[in-house]
Structure formats: structure tokens, C-alpha cells
Amino acid sequence: xxRVTDLRKxxxxxxxxxxxxxxxxxxxxxxxIGGSGCGKTTLLRCLNGLERISSGMIECGEVKLESxxxxxxxxxxxxQLRRRVGTVFQHFYLFPHLSVLANxxxxxxxxxxxxxRKAEAEAGELxxxxxxxxxxxxxxxxxSGGEQQRxxxxxxxxxxxxxxxxxxxTSALDPKRTSELRMLLREFVEHGHTMVIVSxxxxxxxxxxxxxxxxxxxxxxxQGPTKELLNAPxxxxxxxxxxxxx
Amino acid sequence: MLVCGFGATNAQKPLRWGADPSGGAxxxxxxxxxxxxxxxxxxxxxxxxxxxxxxxxxxxxxxxxTLVSALQRGxxxxxxxxxxxxxxxxxxxxxxxxxxxxxxxxxVRRDEQRINSLADCKNRVVxxxxxxxxxxxxxxxxxxxxxxxxxxxxxxxLELKRLDAVLMDVPAEAFYVHSNPKLKRAGPPFMRxxxxxxLRKGDEALKKEVDAAINKIIIDGTLERIxxxxxxxxxxxxxxxxxxxxxxxxxxxxxxxxxxTFNWRDALFRLARAAxxxxxxxxxxxxxxVIIGMPLALGQWxxxxxxxxxxxxxxxxxxxxxxxxxxxxxxxxLPVFGITMPGWVTALxxxxxxxxxxxxxxxRAALDAxxxxxxxxxxxxxxxxxxxxxxxxxxxxxxxxxxPMTNDFVSLFKDTSVAFAISVWELATAYRELANxxxxxxxxxxxxxxxxxxxxxxxxxxxxxxxxxxxxxSERRVETTELAEAEA
Numbered sequence: 001x002x003r004v005t006d007l008r009k010x011x012x013x014x015x016x017x018x019x020x021x022x023x024x025x026x027x028x029x030x031x032x033i034g035g036s037g038c039g040k041t042t043l044l045r046c047l048n049g050l051e052r053i054s055s056g057m058i059e060c061g062e063v064k065l066e067s068x069x070x071x072x073x074x075x076x077x078x079x080q081l082r083r084r085v086g087t088v089f090q091h092f093y094l095f096p097h098l099s100v101l102a103n104x105x106x107x108x109x110x111x112x113x114x115x116x117r118k119a120e121a122e123a124g125e126l127x128x129x130x131x132x133x134x135x136x137x138x139x140x141x142x143x144s145g146g147e148q149q150r151x152x153x154x155x156x157x158x159x160x161x162x163x164x165x166x167x168x169x170t171s172a173l174d175p176k177r178t179s180e181l182r183m184l185l186r187e188f189v190e191h192g193h194t195m196v197i198v199s200x201x202x203x204x205x206x207x208x209x210x211x212x213x214x215x216x217x218x219x220x221x222x223q224g225p226t227k228e229l230l231n232a233p234x235x236x237x238x239x240x241x242x243x244x245x246x
Numbered sequence: 247m248l249v250c251g252f253g254a255t256n257a258q259k260p261l262r263w264g265a266d267p268s269g270g271a272x273x274x275x276x277x278x279x280x281x282x283x284x285x286x287x288x289x290x291x292x293x294x295x296x297x298x299x300x301x302x303x304x305x306x307x308x309x310x311x312t313l314v315s316a317l318q319r320g321x322x323x324x325x326x327x328x329x330x331x332x333x334x335x336x337x338x339x340x341x342x343x344x345x346x347x348x349x350x351x352x353x354v355r356r357d358e359q360r361i362n363s364l365a366d367c368k369n370r371v372v373x374x375x376x377x378x379x380x381x382x383x384x385x386x387x388x389x390x391x392x393x394x395x396x397x398x399x400x401x402x403x404l405e406l407k408r409l410d411a412v413l414m415d416v417p418a419e420a421f422y423v424h425s426n427p428k429l430k431r432a433g434p435p436f437m438r439x440x441x442x443x444x445l446r447k448g449d450e451a452l453k454k455e456v457d458a459a460i461n462k463i464i465i466d467g468t469l470e471r472i473x474x475x476x477x478x479x480x481x482x483x484x485x486x487x488x489x490x491x492x493x494x495x496x497x498x499x500x501x502x503x504x505x506x507t508f509n510w511r512d513a514l515f516r517l518a519r520a521a522x523x524x525x526x527x528x529x530x531x532x533x534x535x536v537i538i539g540m541p542l543a544l545g546q547w548x549x550x551x552x553x554x555x556x557x558x559x560x561x562x563x564x565x566x567x568x569x570x571x572x573x574x575x576x577x578x579x580l581p582v583f584g585i586t587m588p589g590w591v592t593a594l595x596x597x598x599x600x601x602x603x604x605x606x607x608x609x610r611a612a613l614d615a616x617x618x619x620x621x622x623x624x625x626x627x628x629x630x631x632x633x634x635x636x637x638x639x640x641x642x643x644x645x646x647x648x649x650p651m652t653n654d655f656v657s658l659f660k661d662t663s664v665a666f667a668i669s670v671w672e673l674a675t676a677y678r679e680l681a682n683x684x685x686x687x688x689x690x691x692x693x694x695x696x697x698x699x700x701x702x703x704x705x706x707x708x709x710x711x712x713x714x715x716x717x718x719x720s721e722r723r724v725e726t727t728e729l730a731e732a733e734a
Contacts, residue, residue, distance in 0.1 A: 082628050093623035097641045107627035
């Protein structure tokens with residue numbers, strides 16, 4: 001679904017990502033884990049085109065991002081990439097001036113040019129699938145953090161992305177809501193969605209992801225199937241991280 | 247100094263006289279070849295009077311419209327500024343005996359065919375000085391008039407076709423029109439009025455002194471010499487001075503006196519009309535400001551370097567210079583480049599351009615207040631920058647901008663009063679002219695304030711409500727976030 005090859009990202013002289021390589025198969029979840037400042041958020045922002053990569057390659061379907069592209073061409077391809085990749089931000093960034101329903105239909109109507117009636121019907125189904133059909137006419141400010149997050153998920157899914165990116169999805173959730181989210185995401189995967197989840201919460205990723213990738217200092221320390229990596233980490237740095245997360 | 251002042255006798259005390267020297271030729275005005283010096287026939291006359299009284303004249307430059315109240319406050323002891331003894335002024339101050347007989351002269355453009363007398367002016371706009379014999383005559387005749395603070399701007403507006411005619415006392419007319427090839431006299435001078443010196447009520451001793459001095463300079467020919475040197479000597483003066491010089495010092499002179507026609511019903515009607523102009527100016531200027539403010543804000547915010555520099559230049563210029571100066575420039579300066587706008591258009595455009603600079607900053611602050619995440623969220627949904635701006639950023643920014651804009655509107659509302667400088671008949675002009683004509687500074691002041699308040703209070707109230715609603719919303723948002731974080 002997405003393939004990243006030797007991805008590097010520099011801010012001035014500071015190399016934040018130092019050659020990241022991985023691939024995500026369709027209908028699976030990759031959890032990206034690591035401490036603060038390990039580069040996991042930057043990686044996510046490269047995957048959705050918010051940051052331009054310094055070297056390496058990102059392939060998603062037929063869209064290929066390379067650092068050698070002219071900036072106009074890079075922008076054009078990022079636009080194509082964003083049709084395939086949806087993002088749910090840590091702080092959701094719902095549009096406060098629009099109702100929940102309008103938050104979801106805004107992009108389908110104005111970007112995909114779907115008719116309003118069709119977009120609203122689909123939005124209703126999406127709200128249903130995240131258990132929030134009763135909020136359609138309300139405004140984001142009146143929703144709890146967990147509800148806002150699920151609206152953000154529905155909003156991203158309305159664009160029918162191939163791949164969904166999550167940035168720290170559990171940071172605003174209590175344990176009960178965290179486990180509800182995990183079940184919701186697994187349900188979406190069963191229905192054919194593919195995800196990359198960036199988180200520092202090992203507990204959440206243990207249940208939510210099929211594969212884990214541990215980042216430290218902008219490098220991939222270790223990656224593999226979730227169970228394997230958790231039960232038998234090979235690298236001492238991974239072991240150390242898991243022990244502390246314990 | 248203070249002790250010395252108290253101990254001094256009248257003879258040593260300077261004769262402090264007040265007059266308006268701005269555009270005050272030929273009465274008293276700044277010497278063009280020596281800007282530190284004042285000249286004029288009345289200046290020379292007061293010097294002669296002071297000499298006759300054994301005193302030294304001391305000129306206190308003042309403003310025509312507030313001469314009477316300044317005299318009452320004690321800023322100076324006498325008014326010598328072509329003052330006509332009217333009934334309403336008589337209630338407030340004391341008059342000396344007359345020293346000059348003035349007439350009125352109607353002036354038109356040289357190519358004017360239709361206007362040959364005041365009777366031809368019924369449906370035309372005539373310019374004049376506010377609160378003078380000429381303005382009172384026009385008012386009596388029901389001729390639409392526009393009051394000016396000085397003759398120069400009135401004659402200039404006549405040249406620029408903002409006026410159809412100008413009615414002015416002969417001394418000023420003789421000085422300004424005589425050498426102007428674009429203007430001509432319409433008909434002969436008419437009416438005979440008196441110029442007297444104004445004194446504080448109860449200052450009888452000084453009045454006696456002044457009257458004696460006037461007689462003295464008439465009898466010894468000093469006044470005649472001064473008037474002749476200013477081309478102001480005419481038959482009217484000969485008739486007026488003859489009996490005095492013959493020894494009949496208390497001879498009555500035949501003259502017409504104008505009276506101010508002031509009544510409250512008329513005043514309220516005129517104030518209401520002025521209030522409408524004020525409202526129109528405020529709304530019109532705000533619409534211009536809100537429309538022009540947005541491209542300015544965008545140019546300064548995200549524009550290319552040249553646009554950014556231009557917009558910043560515009561904003562700094564309009565914020566950094568007084569709106570009064572900008573209006574005066576637009577009104578008097580632009581005609582030099584062939585652009586002549588009527589007063590109300592000038593006020594509308596001037597205030598609009600000025601407030602656009604402020605509104606651009608309101609927009610910019612509002613745009614800056616939108617979290618970057620809103621842009622990113624829009625991009626993530628495949629929106630282009632233009633679409634994201636139009637559908638996501640702008641509606642939010644507008645909501646944030648609304649309360650400060652409403653506040654600005656309230657202050658723009660009050661700023662419309664600077665339009666008095668270019669003789670637009672709005673509330674402040676109305677107040678100044680009506681109050682000066684009637685002396686009802688207090689009551690009219692309260693009335694005008696009530697007019698302003700009746701219009702600005704609802705706006706201020708609206709601004710507060712908008713602000714409160716916005717604050718409540720953001721507080722609710724903070725609460726929900728905190729709640730969620732506490733739960734986690």
C-alpha cells in the first residue's frame with residue numbers, strides 16, 4: 001500500500017530522519033513507536049506531504065515522491081498523494097464554524113464535487129459507523145475529546161483514502177475510550193482499511209497494530225510483527241524501551 | 247511677575263486683542279514675506295488705538311468661531327476681527343462704537359452667466375464664513391449655504407465648482423478676488439453693516455477708553471490713512487466719519503443689522519439632518535474600509551515581497567498621519583492634480599481609506615489567530631490553498647474580526663466629526679455653527695452628545711455581545727479539552 005525507501009529529512013543541519021525504510025501491506029496496521037523527539041511525527045508529516053523529504057522515496061500506489069522533483073512537480077504529486085492518504089491529527093482540527101455533518105461533507109462536496117445529498121447520506125453512514133449519528137447537527141465545540149476524534153476519523157474516511165494516518169490518537173482519551181478506539185480501528189481494518197499509527201503508547205499499539213516499528217534518533221531500530229517485537233525484541237534499545245513502557 | 251502684574255496700572259497693562267489670523271486677510275493675517283509677523287489693516291488700527299491709549303498692543307491669535315467665548319474666559323480683553331454687533335452677541339458681550347462700515351459682495355466664476363444677484367441664488371449653494379452677517383443673510387433668504395472657516399477655502403471651492411457663488415464682507419472680497427482672474431463680482435455691493443470692537447460685559451471703563459481712542463484716530467486721520475493704504479476707503483467711510491470729524495462724536499449712523507435666526511425646532515431639524523449625514527458617512531466609510539482592508543491584509547500577510555512592501559507602506563502612512571491632514575489633502579491637494587471631489591465624497595473616501603488601514607490589521611490579527619492546524623486539516627482533505635482559505639480560514643477569521651470591527655465602527659462614527667474641516671454638514675459642524683450662532687453651547691452640546699450616543703451605544707452594545715459570545719465559546723472549548731485531558 002505504501003512503501004518508504006531510505007527516507008531522510010533534514011531541518012537545516014539537523015537530520016531528524018536518517019534513512020527510514022518500511023512498507024505497509026493492505027488491510028494491516030503499522031504502529032510507529034518511540035520516545036519524544038525520535039522523529040515519528042516528522043515521519044507522519046512526510047507521509048502526508050506536509051514536509052518535503054530531503055532524500056529517499058515514498059511510493060503509494062502509482063504516486064511516487066522523490067526529493068529530486070522540482071517543487072512544482074512535488075506539489076502536484078503531493079496533491080495526488082493526499083487523495084490516497086487521510087490524516088487524523090492529535091488535536092483533530094475539526095472546523096469549528098461548521099456542524100459535525102458539514103465538517104464531514106465539506107471536502108467531498110467542494111473537492112470531489114459530490115452532490116450535497118449524496119455526501120450527506122455517506123456522512124450519515126460514517127457517523128453511524130463511529131457511533132455518533134446523534135451529533136450530526138451539533139457543533140464540534142459541544143463534543144467531548146473522544147467524540148471529536150471520531151468525527152475527525154469520519155471526516156478523513158469521507159474522502160475514501162487508501163491509507164489512514166493517526167498522530168497520537170490516544171493522547172486525549174481515558175483507558176475506556178482508548179480501548180473503544182482500538183476496537184473501532186480494528187473494525188475498520190476488517191472492512192479493508194490500512195493504517196499507520198504513530199504513538200508513544202505501547203499498550204494501545206500492542207492491541208491495535210499488526211506490525212510495529214521502533215524509532216530512536218531518527219532511525220529504525222527494529223521492526224516486525226507486533227507480537228514478535230513485544231515478546232522477543234532483538235535490539236537492546238528496543239528491550240530497554242519496552243521495559244520502561246512495561 | 248505676579249505681584250508686579252497686580253500692582254500695575256491700566257496704562258502699563260498691554261491691550262490684549264483677539265482675532266483669527268488664519269485666512270484673515272486683510273483684517274489680520276500672517277505676513278507672507280515674514281511668517282513670524284502679523285499684518286493687516288485691523289492690526290495697524292489696533293496699534294494706533296493702543297498708542298492713543300498709551301498702551302502696548304498684544305495680539306492673541308484665536309479662532310473666529312470661539313472668539314466670544316474666549317473673550318469671556320479672559321484669553322484677551324477685546325475682539326477686533328470685523329465683528330458685527332448682533333442682537334444675540336449683545337446678550338453676551340459689550341460693543342464699542344463702530345469703526346468701519348462694511349458691505350457684502352457676491353462673487354461668482356468669471357464664466358458665470360446665470361447669477362447676477364443674491365436673488366439668482368435661490369437653489370444654488372453659496373459659500374461664506376460661518377456665523378457672519380453674510381451667513382445670516384443667506385439663512386434669512388433661505389439660500390443653501392456652506393460655512394467655511396476662512397475666505398481662501400471658500401473662494402477655492404468656488405473656482406473648483408464645488409460652489410456656485412460666495413458671499414463675503416467687502417474687505418475680504420476686495421483682498422482675495424481683486425487679483426483673481428477666474429472670479430468676478432456679481433452685482434454691486436449691498437447692505438451696510440458695522441464693525442465694532444467686542445468687550446467683556448461690565449468692562450465699562452475699558453469701553454470708554456476704547457471709544458475715545460476710536461474717535462481720536464478718526465479725527466486725526468490715522469484710520470483714513472490706514473484704510474486707504476489697504477484700498478478700503480470708500481464713500482461709506484466718508485459718510486460715517488464726516489460727522490465725527492465735524493465734532494459730533496455721538497452721531498447716529500444708519501446701518502442694517504443682521505440677526506441670527508435661531509429656534510430650537512429649526513436647530514433640531516438641522517441636527518437631525520446632520521445626524522443622517524453622519525450615519526451615512528460612517529456606514530459608507532466602513533464598507534469601503536472592510537472591502538479594501540482584506541486585500542491589504544492578504545498582501546501584507548502572504549503576498550510577494552513587493553506587494554508586502556506596498557501594503558505595509560499604505561498601512562503605515564494612513565495610520566501614521568492624522569486623518570484630518572489626509573482629508574485636507576484630498577480636499578484641497580488633489581484638485582491640483584485635476585481630481586475634484588465634493589466634500590461628502592472626500593470625507594467618505596478619506597475616512598474609508600484611513601480605516602482600511604486599521605481594518606487590515608484586524609483581519610491580519612484574526613487570520614493569525616487561526617491555528618495552523620486548520621490549514622493542515624484542510625490540505626489533508628485535498629483542498630487547495632485558495633479553497634482552504636475561502637471555505638475554512640476566512641469564515642473563522644471573520645468571526646474573530648467582527649467584535650473589534652464593530653468597535654472600530656463606533657470610533658469611526660465619532661471620527662466622522664473631522665469632516666467639519668472640509669465643511670461637510672455633519673453633527674460636529676452642525677454643533678459648532680449652531681452653538682456659535684446661538685451661544686447655546688451647553689444645551690446644544692448635550693443634544694448633540696445625545697444624538698451621538700443614540701447611534702453609537704447600540705453599536706457598542708452589539709460589539710460587547712459579539713465579544714462575549716466569542717469568549718464563551720472559546721471557554722467552553724478549553725473546558726472540553728481540559729476535561730478530556732483530565733480523563734486521560
